[in-house]
Amino acid sequence: MTDSESLSSEGAEKVVVQAPNLPLMVHAQYVKDISFENPHAPHSLRAGLETPRMDVNITLDARALEDDKIKSLYEVVLRVAARAERKEQTVYVAEVLYAVCVSLPNVPEEHHHPVLLVEVPKLAFPYARKILADLTQDGGFSPLMLGPVDFHSMYLSRFAAKDDSQKSN
Numbered sequence: 001m002t003d004s005e006s007l008s009s010e011g012a013e014k015v016v017v018q019a020p021n022l023p024l025m026v027h028a029q030y031v032k033d034i035s036f037e038n039p040h041a042p043h044s045l046r047a048g049l050e051t052p053r054m055d056v057n058i059t060l061d062a063r064a065l066e067d068d069k070i071k072s073l074y075e076v077v078l079r080v081a082a083r084a085e086r087k088e089q090t091v092y093v094a095e096v097l098y099a100v101c102v103s104l105p106n107v108p109e110e111h112h113h114p115v116l117l118v119e120v121p122k123l124a125f126p127y128a129r130k131i132l133a134d135l136t137q138d139g140g141f142s143p144l145m146l147g148p149v150d151f152h153s154m155y156l157s158r159f160a161a162k163d164d165s166q167k168s169n
Contacts, residue, residue, distance in 0.1 A: 024115060025103045027070070029127065032077060033097040037090075038139050044091045045140045052084035052091040058149060062116040065101065072104040072112065076120040080128050082136070082144055094135050094144070098128035114155060121151045 038044065058080050065073040077099045084091040100120050107115055125148075133143035 023104065023107050024119065025105065026100060026123070027073070027103065028099075028101040029124065030099055031096065031131065032099040033095070034131070034135065035093070035095045036135050036139050037093040039090055039092075041140060044086070050086060052086040054144070055083045055085070056144075056146065057081045058154075060117050060121055060151075060154075062113075062120075070103050072107070072109075074102055074104070074112075074116055074120075076100050076102065076116050076124065078121050078124045078128050080132055080146070082132060084141070092136065092139055092141060094132055094139070096128050096131050096135065098124050098131065100124045113159075118151045118155045121149075125149055125151075 058078070061077045061079070062074055065075055067073045077097055079095065079097050081093075081095040083093050100123065102116075102120055104112055104115060129146045133145060137143040
């Protein structure tokens with residue numbers, strides 16, 4: 001359908017539907033980098049071993065992209081890294097960098113930062129989580145099932161602390 005398209009059926013009244021102006025437009029989603037290390041296989045895959053201790057880190061990066069045709073174009077990269085250890089020995093290390101290219105044509109510039117570091121990661125995280133679960137399963141382990149992430153709270157804790165330190169100076 002186009003931005004404004006007529007919908008009709010035989011004998012029905014003609015209705016015009018206007019597409020809403022969405023705050024952001026997704027241009028591409030992709031795996032930017034992926035890594036899996038299984039340094040002690042096949043010994044680390046034996047049955048009956050204790051469950052490894054997990055350490056998961058999530059980081060975000062956003063940068064503006066230059067484009068002659070698209071205004072306010074950005075790349076947001078969600079990095080999800082997981083390390084499994086058993087008795088101080090690395091069982092596996094998995095990392096996914098999942099990127100999304102978006103434009104924010106209908107968002108005032110002062111709101112770009114929170115949209116890029118809260119709303120875009122909310123869209124990207126389910127994909128990165130699925131890729132990481134498949135990656136760990138393909139490495140011979142149970143799929144790593146990550147719970148939901150509160151990107152809004154992450155944003156507030158990171159940038160509210162920065163604002164507080166700037167105000168105290």
